[in-house]
Amino acid sequence: MTFEIIFVLLSLICMMIALVLDKMRPGMVLFSVVVVFLCAGILSPREMLEGFSNKGMITVALLFLVSEGIRQTGALNKLIKQLLPVGKTTVFKAQVRMLPAISFISAFLNNTPVVVIFAPIIKRWAESVKLPATKFLIPLSYVTILGGICTLIGTSTNLVVQGMILELATQEKYSHIKGFTMFELGKVGIFIAITGLIYIFFLSKKLLPDARPDNEVPEDEVEKGEMLHRVEAVLGSRFPGVNMTLKDFNFQRHYGAEVKEIKTRSGERFLTDLDNIILREGDTLVVMADDMFIPTWGQSSVFVLLANGKDYDQVAGKKKRIFALGLLVFMIVGATVGELPLVKDAFPNMTLDMFFFVCITTIIMAWTKLFPARKYTKFISWDILITIACAFAISKAMVNSGFADGVAGYIIGLSNNYGPHVLLAILYIITNLFTELITNNAAAALSFPLALAVSEKLGVDPTPFFVVICMAASGSFSTPIGYQTNLIVQGIGNYKFTDFVRFGLPLNIIAFLISIFLIPVIWPF
Numbered sequence: 001m002t003f004e005i006i007f008v009l010l011s012l013i014c015m016m017i018a019l020v021l022d023k024m025r026p027g028m029v030l031f032s033v034v035v036v037f038l039c040a041g042i043l044s045p046r047e048m049l050e051g052f053s054n055k056g057m058i059t060v061a062l063l064f065l066v067s068e069g070i071r072q073t074g075a076l077n078k079l080i081k082q083l084l085p086v087g088k089t090t091v092f093k094a095q096v097r098m099l100p101a102i103s104f105i106s107a108f109l110n111n112t113p114v115v116v117i118f119a120p121i122i123k124r125w126a127e128s129v130k131l132p133a134t135k136f137l138i139p140l141s142y143v144t145i146l147g148g149i150c151t152l153i154g155t156s157t158n159l160v161v162q163g164m165i166l167e168l169a170t171q172e173k174y175s176h177i178k179g180f181t182m183f184e185l186g187k188v189g190i191f192i193a194i195t196g197l198i199y200i201f202f203l204s205k206k207l208l209p210d211a212r213p214d215n216e217v218p219e220d221e222v223e224k225g226e227m228l229h230r231v232e233a234v235l236g237s238r239f240p241g242v243n244m245t246l247k248d249f250n251f252q253r254h255y256g257a258e259v260k261e262i263k264t265r266s267g268e269r270f271l272t273d274l275d276n277i278i279l280r281e282g283d284t285l286v287v288m289a290d291d292m293f294i295p296t297w298g299q300s301s302v303f304v305l306l307a308n309g310k311d312y313d314q315v316a317g318k319k320k321r322i323f324a325l326g327l328l329v330f331m332i333v334g335a336t337v338g339e340l341p342l343v344k345d346a347f348p349n350m351t352l353d354m355f356f357f358v359c360i361t362t363i364i365m366a367w368t369k370l371f372p373a374r375k376y377t378k379f380i381s382w383d384i385l386i387t388i389a390c391a392f393a394i395s396k397a398m399v400n401s402g403f404a405d406g407v408a409g410y411i412i413g414l415s416n417n418y419g420p421h422v423l424l425a426i427l428y429i430i431t432n433l434f435t436e437l438i439t440n441n442a443a444a445a446l447s448f449p450l451a452l453a454v455s456e457k458l459g460v461d462p463t464p465f466f467v468v469i470c471m472a473a474s475g476s477f478s479t480p481i482g483y484q485t486n487l488i489v490q491g492i493g494n495y496k497f498t499d500f501v502r503f504g505l506p507l508n509i510i511a512f513l514i515s516i517f518l519i520p521v522i523w524p525f
Helices: 003-021 026-041 045-053 055-072 075-083 089-104 112-127 137-148 155-171 186-207 219-225 251-253 295-298 319-338 341-346 354-367 373-379 382-400 401-416 420-437 440-458 463-474 484-492 497-522
Strands: 228-233 260-264 283-291 302-309
Touching: 003 026, 003 302, 003 382, 003 420, 026 045, 026 382, 045 055, 045 382, 055 075, 055 155, 055 319, 055 354, 055 373, 055 382, 075 089, 075 112, 075 319, 089 112, 112 137, 112 155, 112 295, 112 302, 112 341, 112 484, 137 420, 137 497, 155 382, 155 440, 155 463, 186 463, 186 497, 228 295, 228 484, 251 260, 251 283, 260 497, 283 295, 283 484, 295 319, 302 484, 319 354, 354 373, 354 463, 382 401, 382 440, 401 420, 401 440, 420 440, 420 463, 420 497, 463 497
Parallel strands: none
Antiparallel strands: 228 283, 228 302, 260 283
């Protein structure tokens, strides 16, 4: 084992520990590792920076703006209210009515705004029809994940893998490898999504907890507060008090609201001794705030979600909503048609792919003020982009050092030459464990060089291994920390960590079995 391999291995172990401990944002953790590789000579400056210009990473950035344009028109608010049953219903009937449609929507929009908008509305509706909101909020998060795996743009993970494939294809040795088309991943994703929906319909009532009512604020505090209201605030990555206690970070001085309860992302709830609780991204604070709190901070990335049981509909008119949805359809259809051989032959000097059409859509949305063009930077999750860009560089370091080849050889040795099917299963499990512990995008990027090295040593087509990375990296159901949408619904639904394990682990197994069975059939080795 060479010095470079040992160095990369130790660096990756330290990176995993730092990500699990959550002392810094994932982007900064990965950037630190990239700089270490640069100093060690494992990466050149050019290789370090290549990820920042990758087409997949930039596409993710632009899709944040497209999702924001749709969100600000209020189209999603109108849609969910049409989906929710009126009057007496059952958990099963309500889920059948709304969840498939939400899954379809999330195949084309960023999952986070879908959950942020739908979660408080669904919770309020569930309370009004006397159904437990706990039967709907985890399913809400899960169906957005299931929908996302069905298209190229449904989740940033798919675009990360796509970007790495396209970068690989620029090398003469791999020029025969092609990227994914818009709906290609849906060949397996749709089976996972349908099976997942059936699982949710029939087992959520049994496996998910009954309603856990929120703690009410004592009467005397409400009177003393006069026009104060109970607000649930999910902390975002830019919250300035992350990794600090309330004693060190005066929430009331910063935001004019008093914290009454803290729901941590590990599922614990604190009503006393709040000053000594360390705040983490994804924690939910229950605060007493006035009517200006949500209008003031609702557009800020400091909080991922703010909810107080009231509607805050956007003022955009019907024409603007239709125009925004028309642009979304234009982007999807354009990117799909642009991949057809006939279109490629007609426009040989142009690449009419998703990147091309998302650029056009974003600019039109900015020109027509579907999102505030002067504030466009605040709608982009920069930490996710930095994480993706740095993950590309770390993946390159794994190849340069020989680490990827070494691990691939070890995995093949463990499988005792059982063939590619066993190695496909091992790669799925490794990637899925990564995504539950760190982030989905980093998991995909770390697994990509392993997939390539394994396929090369076996002498088989790497495409099945690339597809399995997409499925495994997105299939985060067993913990609340693996996916941001899980964190969002955990606080607002008063879920415990074990609720995700009990309900999500079987779904992880279902996704694993379907993937391992179907992927080699659809994309032969």
